[in-house]
Amino acid sequence: MRGLARTVQNMGVQIYENSPVTHWQSGSLRTAKASVRSRWIVPAVEGYSVTLPPLGRYQLPVQSLIVATKPLSAATWDEIGLSRGQAFSEFSRQVTYGQRTADNRLIFGARGGYQFAGKLRHNFDLTRDEVELRRYLFGELFPQLKNVQITHAWGGNLGMSRHFKPHMLCDRANGIALSGGYGGEGVGASNLGGRTLADLILERDTELTQQPWVLPDGGIHALRAWEPEPCRWLGYNAIIKSFVHEDQTLANPATAPWRRKLASQVAGFMEGFMH
Numbered sequence: 001m002r003g004l005a006r007t008v009q010n011m012g013v014q015i016y017e018n019s020p021v022t023h024w025q026s027g028s029l030r031t032a033k034a035s036v037r038s039r040w041i042v043p044a045v046e047g048y049s050v051t052l053p054p055l056g057r058y059q060l061p062v063q064s065l066i067v068a069t070k071p072l073s074a075a076t077w078d079e080i081g082l083s084r085g086q087a088f089s090e091f092s093r094q095v096t097y098g099q100r101t102a103d104n105r106l107i108f109g110a111r112g113g114y115q116f117a118g119k120l121r122h123n124f125d126l127t128r129d130e131v132e133l134r135r136y137l138f139g140e141l142f143p144q145l146k147n148v149q150i151t152h153a154w155g156g157n158l159g160m161s162r163h164f165k166p167h168m169l170c171d172r173a174n175g176i177a178l179s180g181g182y183g184g185e186g187v188g189a190s191n192l193g194g195r196t197l198a199d200l201i202l203e204r205d206t207e208l209t210q211q212p213w214v215l216p217d218g219g220i221h222a223l224r225a226w227e228p229e230p231c232r233w234l235g236y237n238a239i240i241k242s243f244v245h246e247d248q249t250l251a252n253p254a255t256a257p258w259r260r261k262l263a264s265q266v267a268g269f270m271e272g273f274m275h
Helices: 046-051 074-080 128-141 186-201 231-251 257-274
Strands: 021-025 028-031 035-037 060-069 087-089 096-100 106-114 150-160 167-171 176-180
Touching: 046 060, 046 150, 060 128, 060 231, 096 128, 106 128, 106 231, 128 150, 128 231, 167 186, 176 186, 231 257
Parallel strands: none
Antiparallel strands: 021 028, 028 035, 060 106, 060 150, 087 096, 096 106, 167 176
16 A cells, blocks of 8 residues: 545546655645645555655554454354354454454454564465464354364554554644544544544534544644654564463463463553553
């Protein structure tokens, strides 16, 4: 995914699709095919913000990785309690989620990794370890599925803000409107963000513009920047490893109580750096 210059035909402007943005600033942007000038620039690139400096300072590109099982029988869906096609998540610190597909597969995902210096991941052929971690996680929820065949695996890049909360802002002085930091909830949040930015740009005082994720000061620099490397890489990976260790420790019934308590305390301490 790269920054795309897309304009609307009914505004009388040529559309340029899949043309990478090579430079952007207040009031204009350039692609390999054209230059575009506009009163407002909306860099709606979320987890791919690293491609448009300085936005990469404020968004951490991480991956969400997903697996899908073979189609399951009606009896299996009844047994695991998802016969009505419910979507679900649970309270693991690893942020897991799943649902039944139209062709009766279980799809299940969990947060992936972060690459040094915010390098985007383009190859989403998941490794065996990445697939098996997700099997382990859904197998703890549904023991009946621990040995089920996994037929598909994929993923994508998403954006994490330093506060681990979404943000929407409108910099009137520079003509920049920005929404992001969805943290993996972008299917719904991006729709909300688009409607909110429209109200902000048009200076409408609505319920949307009064929400806590709208930054009233507007400018991009109102966002909190991520720490420089290697701090962010070390911190992110240490946090994720503490979460994995906690899950595995708590899932083992033979684990001594003091080990359970220690694992949760360490994970809780590490999670504190996420705020």
